[in-house]
Amino acid sequence: MGFLPIHRIITLAFCAASLLPSCASDSRLLPNKPLTFGSKLISDDGTFALGFFSPSNSGGNHYYVGIWYNSIPKDNVVWVANRAAPVTDPSSATLALTDRSNLVLSNTDGQPLWMANVSAPGNLPSSENVTGEATLDNTGNFVLRTSEGAVLWQSFDHPTDTLLPGMNLRVTHNRLELQRLISWKGPQDPSPGSFSYGADPYQFLQRFALNGSRPYWRSPVLTNYLMVGSYMESIKSTIFFTVRRIEDEIYMAFGMPGSSSTVKIKMDYSGKIKILVWNSKMLEWNDLQVAPEPECNTYGYCGAFGFCDNTEPVPICKCLDGFEPISKEDGSNGRFPKGCRRKEELRCGRENRFLTLTAMKIPDKFVYVKNRSFEECSAECTSNCSCTAYAYANMNTTAINGDDTRCLIWMGDLIDTGKGKLIGTGENLYIRVNRLSDKKRWGNILKITLPVVSSLLVLICMWLVWICNCQAKQRNKKIWKNMISGALSNSGELEDGKFPFFSFREIVLATNNFSSSNMLGHGGFGNVYKGTLERGKKIAVKRLSKGSGQGTLEFRNEAVLIAKLQHRNLVKLLGFCIHGDEKLLIYEYLPNKSLDAFLFSMFSFCLANFQ
Structure with a gap:
């Protein structure tokens, strides 16, 4: 019996000590060579691994096929195939590539627990066999290709709870359904949880975290199709968010200069959307951004016409200018469950003007009016007595939908508004209010001018007294x-x-x-x-x-x-x-x-x- 090469001995020793049992170092899954329990695929650069794993609290009864960071010891799983159908006996379970180039996970009885549902490329008849191989790329994408290199299926098109750099998340559904990140049920339970993250099904300009079907958090509305994130001191770099069109659909993605793979966006089981980076010195995941945080940034927390003021040392709810809490009891705990109302009933007509609020996270429930200049957007709202507010942005590109403008108007209550220190850039919000009456206008003028005039008169009198004293002396x-x-x-x-x-x-x-x-x-x-x-x-x-x-x-x-x-x-x-x-x-x-x-x-x- 010959001796094993030293690198094989090291590999086997590492696999024996690993919590995730997998030992094969090949990055490819080939026909008639299935993946079994105890073996794994490893990307060529060693960053990612694919194989069978069991969460630590499952008692060894539930096994899943997933992709994880190969050298990160915790919270490392980024994709799971059989979330809703765990393997209970992994001894004879297999992940195989069939002769029709379909990926199938089977249990001990040969019954499929999960499959990729691959369809043949458009230029081949569906009845014709297509040979190929599945490869775990260095990006963490598990890709099934034909022998000619055509992509039949890829894990990036079927995200679970994690978005990796370069991974596209579909935010429109012209031909294909929306893609959403779906949380785990618990910290060690990969089955689908109650929280999900993705685009507004009616409008790609904003994204939601949902708790079931109810909004839990809403992103700021896009002001540009290219969004540049803040500079992150902990990783000495900038995170870029982009929105792009691929064929008939629009996708969002994120990345970093240098294509770091140890940064991810995760829909956490707690309902938080997190941007995380791996700290190799502390062996911890550091939070770069977390939303919603603080609590008043959760969806609708401050009620209609209220907003979360993040500029305060302790963020609290406030009413928009010209509004007051509906209930006098509200506000004692920094929240207005019943919302706010106008201090003065709105009178439609020439008596209206628009108050500019700066650096705002603009509200939900808007109407997107396309192909409008700023003046036309303002006129659109001014001429409609039902319009309570409007916002405008230049999108700087027509590559997505042929329109480089973004005119939004609101026809009712303003819901889920915020100010300052939000993920994304704040913008101007123009709210319809009554013009001041002549009496009130003169009253405000007097409030401002009387103290100024009085101060000037006092100074003049003091100066005259000083001059008279000097002259008298x-x-x-x-x-x-x-x-x-x-x-x-x-x-x-x-x-x-x-x-x-x-x-x-x-x-x-x-x-x-x-x-x-x-x-x-x-x-x-x-x-x-x-x-x-x-x-x-x-x-x-x-x-x-x-x-x-x-x-x-x-x-x-x-x-x-x-x-x-x-x-x-x-x-x-x-x-x-x-x-x-x-x-x-x-x-x-x-x-x-x-x-x-x-x-x-x-x-x-x-x-x-x-x-």
Whole structure:
């Protein structure tokens, strides 16, 4: 007995340890060579595998034929053949390619549990045998081809719960039926669940997640036939969504630059539509996008004329502008089960206008009016009193249905509306409302203009008061100067009425801002400070106290009297200063002490000699 090659030993060891029992490494299924339990097909690049598997909680009683990621250990199944008819005894179950090139899964009794229902190509009679082979491609697509390469059947045309990159999901049904992703019944139960995802059967512009037959979530309406997804930081790439026509049908697909196969869209058993990427470092599937999330984005959650505001830190329901909750009790939990109503009954006619709401997920239940410009779309709604709103988009291409416009109008309630942070791009929604009456319009104008005008008047008054104070100070300053100078001139002591006038700044600098260390003395009407002018001249400054009671007349009399009493034995008045409430007399500085100190000193000397 010969030795096995090392790569075969490694392959067998890996298969023995795998939870999914399959060991063949060929990617092809050939006639008269069926696939049995314990063997599997592996795509040429090793990414995908096809074979028999059993969910972990089935107790080994239910087996399925499926396709899974070969190197990803969990949540790895992307397609299942016999979802509704599991194999209970896999020992003799087979997946075989018949002589008529049909794929058939049979149980131990030879009864078919699942078949591909392949029909012969159109250029061959249905009774003629067609030879071929089935291949598991590197994309995860299991393709049955003729020997000439014509595709007879492929798993991508029969999706289960997962959409892979490059896989087309049919969103119209001109000749063929719609395709939908159908969830598993549970996390380990591949049988068909209650949730499904696919296009609106009446309109390919939007897609629904259904719970049974009831809408559970609705996608934003297409604004373009090429949709570019957001940049995903976790995978350092951008996901592209496209819509394309193939023959008579329209399909949607998604992909990434580099054609990464470890990204998928899944209709989860919980009802969530998820875009997932495999994190090879953490060995986990990361959520790139999940819908509906948060809860208020579930279909119709906020009621008629309500919307889910995703711009709030905690998204909540709100009423559209001009609307209010029907029930006063609604809104306490951020929801309006009964919806919203107009604050004012709509009056049709020239009294209407259209309010623009930006960045909106536009509502459901629209009417698609084709081949309209924006102005024609607006006129279509304006001229119809039953039209409550409209939205418009340029589609940038006529490749799909020959129309590069998308005019939508609504004839009734606005259902399932949202704002901000939605999957897809928000757009303008134009809602019909009443024009404001003249009384209300003037009331709104007054509400805006009165505060502005009042503020301006207050500022103007403050400015005028400041100007008047400045002018009054200058005028009083001039009056004081003229009054004192005139009085001294009349006394014959001054020539031409000239008398020195000092600036307050000059005195402040000279006295070191009236420092206490410069104080020479104080009297009933103020303090006297020593100072030095910039020229070096010593001065004495009498600062009239503001609370002394000495007024204008007293200050004038003192200035005139001192000016007249010029004598070599009397201190000489050099000038004065007036600054606001400050009144200052500037004297010549004499270094000797005051007269009372001199007299007290003489009295003490005489008293001592007398004794």
